[in-house]
Amino acid sequence: MADSNADMTEKSNAQMRQQSAISSRGQQQELNEKTDAQVRQQSAASNLGERRKLEEENCYESTAFAFDNWKKWLILTAVFYCQISMNFNAAIYANGVPGMAEDFGETENTIRLGQMAFLLAYAFGCELWAPWSEELGRFWVLQASLFLVNIFQLPCMFATNFSTVLAARILGGLSSAGGSVTLGIVADMFEPMDQQYAVLYISYASCAGSVIAPIAGGFVEAYLSWQWVFYLQLILGVVAQTAHYFVVPETRSSVMLDKTARRRRKAGIAQKPGSEPSDMTLFGPNEFKGNFLERTDFKECRDLMWRPYHFLLTEPIVAFLSLLSGFSDALIFTGLNSFGMVLTLWGFGAVPTAKIFFSSLLLGYTLGAVFFIPFFRRNTKAIERGNGQLSAIKPEARLLPLLFTSVLLPLGLLGFGFSALGPPLVPHWIIPQVFIVLIGIANLAIYVATIDYMVAAYGAYCASATGGNGFCRDFLAGIAALYVNPLYSNIMPGTKWQLVIPTLILCLPAILLVIPVFIFWQWGEWFRKRSKFAESIAKEREEKKPARDEAVIKSRDVSRMVTVTDVPHTAMDSVSHGLNSELDEWDSRS
Template sequence: MASNIDRTLYPTGRAAVVTEKMRDSETSSTQGDYMIHPDGNRNGKVVDAGQQQTGKPIVTGVEQSQLEKIELTEEDCYNQLGYSFPEWKKWLILTVIFMVQISMNFNTSLYSNALGGIADEFDVSLQGARCGAMIFLVLYAFGCELWAPWSEELGRKPILQMSLLLVNIWQLPVALAPNFASIMVGRAFGGLSSAGGSVTLGMVADMWESNDQQYAVAYVVFSSVGGSVLGPVVGGFVGTYLEWRWCIWIQLIFGVFVQILHLVLVPETRSTIMMDGIAKKMRKTGQNPNIYGPNELVPFRDRFSAKEILITWVRPFRMFVTEPIVLTLSLLSGFSDALIFMFIQSFSLVYDQWGFTDIELGLSFIPILVGYIIAYLSFFPVIKRNINERREKPDDEVAQYESRLWWLLFTAPCLPIGLIGFAWTSLGPPVHWMGTMVFSAIVGIANYSIYMATIDYMICAYGPYSASATGGNGWARDFLAGVLTIPATPFFENIGDKLHIEYASIILFCISVILVIAVYAIY
């Protein structure tokens, strides 16, 4: 149990036993008998030049002190790591990450407003044009998993910079596309290049201890869900007044802006990378010529051998399959997001009954954003309650971990309530359209709450490896949404023969009831 774990080695708790096994298997192939903790040897063990590879000291005719290599620990330089950044600096970094996350999700949603123009120019059906959205989301799911572990090995900043650069580059084949194949290629590689929320959420664990992270997690999660709503709102105006390619150019302009902002304002936050830099500085200034960072003690050829590269890439997929926490919460979040994604696809059909223009259709997404804001604010007193509970019960595992899911027990039912309410208010005139918007806001409350609660729990459980853990959550959400992109519209068009759009929403309601029951079972 987490209460019996040596917290000087693994202060992040619940997942420590499993994570320790994972770390051991990943380091044993490159470090012989001597195991180096990937996040810093907290016991301050000394490694000499010969012992580093064989586990046995090799010292002949030279003083031991001249050969020994001392590994820098987090305790040695805690006040120089991300945890000790001033609060203003942490929130400045997080605000830039907020904008980066909005940009990533903006790329997934604004494309939908270009469908009509793409279909007309390249003589493809609307369903064919939607393949560009589908392939982006599906490969975005894999991008989250593939980029996340490298941010743990190489640092958050270079990985996010590389991801943003590649995403921006792959916007060009779409914006300048001479044919539909170019659009598909650009969207595919753009999705695969997107690091997603797994890296941005991992940065929360870099700057806040698990007991203090919840406000930061709530902030980043809000940017993730909010970005997906911003696309349709902006897209309504772009589709009305500009040519379809501007949907892509606007994505590129926004992407370049946030990349420059990230480059200038955001420092490295990954502890092991910062410790390497601190150790190098200490050697250079003569403060301690024998001190080394955790990554410096592992030869480059061993860290980046073919085997280690494969192990690093497989890590998030392995955690998704073998870690019950990651698997269950990711599937819960993924299926919830898939239901909501399908629900949103009905908007054009539903509001066409009231004669909404493209701009009005885009603005109809604002109630979902209102729901996200309500849910975000509702977590403030819940987080405060949770902090007090953890302080009062330091040895109670439920208080330390599962209590982070407590508010979900009350907000998850908003999903079926919102879906059934939307179904029976989406009948068209003489029923007023305002009713649908009230219930879509309630669906927004559920979506934010499910994402926030599951992510908060996983970051707390996995700490420094939270990027790999939350990668599974991102994979489930994006993959399922991508797979359902193509069948979503026919689903609403064919069930009820366009006369009873509410029938399809009722089916989603029935599925959501099962999903909510699963929330209580998981808790």
């Protein structure tokens, strides 16, 4: 019996020793695996540095630049609609002024403060949203903007006094991201050498929204209550936000690269196939600078938000071209009130006035957009001849279309002014429409060409440069709501010159503001060389060009790139050919 107990005890001890050995080996193996992982990570960190920054040139295929062309233009179409909605909000308010004045017991001039307040707040709102879109990404910033604008339509719709409308309009204007973000999306997806058509597309939407609004608003003013002005804004806004949510992905490169770096670090730690130990030390551009609080200190936010105004005050190119752009846009908002006064000379009411005048403006915008196509094709060919180098054409070449179209602004004002003499001196109402078309061509051309030139001249700083442009357009358009009625009502009232002299007065600043276009065309390079921003961008482009070109070539099949030779022949080809032959003498300047 004793021997049996001894055998059992010995077997039990043997099993315990075996289990202990197995457990010890398992712990040792686990420890070895952890140690190996730490060694690999430490080795990568020691060989490649503690943190490596993922640049666009190193991961070009993960940025919006590498999107297929069809995807880029689908995104742009959704953004196009968003831009129309934003500008629609600014312009249609004028059609609700008479109804609100009657219901609230206020004068029409007082009610027009709502339009001025929205546009002035819009001017500052664009600059407030832009830096955050560069830090947090375009998608959620634009979603937040569209959502807030839609929310602030509700107090206006159910307002019982003007103070409520005014407060909601100010908040709605501040909530509007506008062109600072939509043009940023263009810059996210297109290289400077091939972004001209995209800039034209979004710029056309910005201008078109301001004239579609009074066309629709004319019907609202004639047949519906003033609340429908805000109902329409909300309907368009909800559709725009929905389209943006489902169609437009994130396009900001730094945010996309942050996501790529996080994915590669996760794959590296998990030792997934295709990953490298070095991936564990890889960080995106924003991550590399630290967490959100570290990146968004007060000084950096202050500098980012002040930069557009700094450009506007210290850069002659930005200052003068932005003033021209702002003045031309202010004329459109001046026309929201003055155009109707002129057509009453021929007996037209609110709806025909809206349809006739603003359809003429829309025609002018369309003709202006078509006018740019031969110039864009010419620039594309020049870049192709220069082996794809953006430096193959000077930035001043982007101003060439403006030499022909900017003069149409004072000419259109001059003709429109004298046509306001009305019958019998001006026999037909079509005559003022011709001059409105000229003003429309000039307005679109000024916006597109100045934006295009600033993007080419200021590169990475273009958001600040174009931000100054957008600020002037919204700010001066807002100021127009204050002076338009006194201007057209108090100068020689009751005489045939009442509607003529105010327009001729506006013609004088138009002439003065057009002059800098010709100065910058001739001596723009001189101004750029004396700008620390433009000069630093030129040097940076030269330094990064080899790596950038290699990244672009690797990311896309060059044979599938859409160039001027890929575009089907249309009726415009003959126009393009004829105009290009006339422009050959300018080649040496470009």
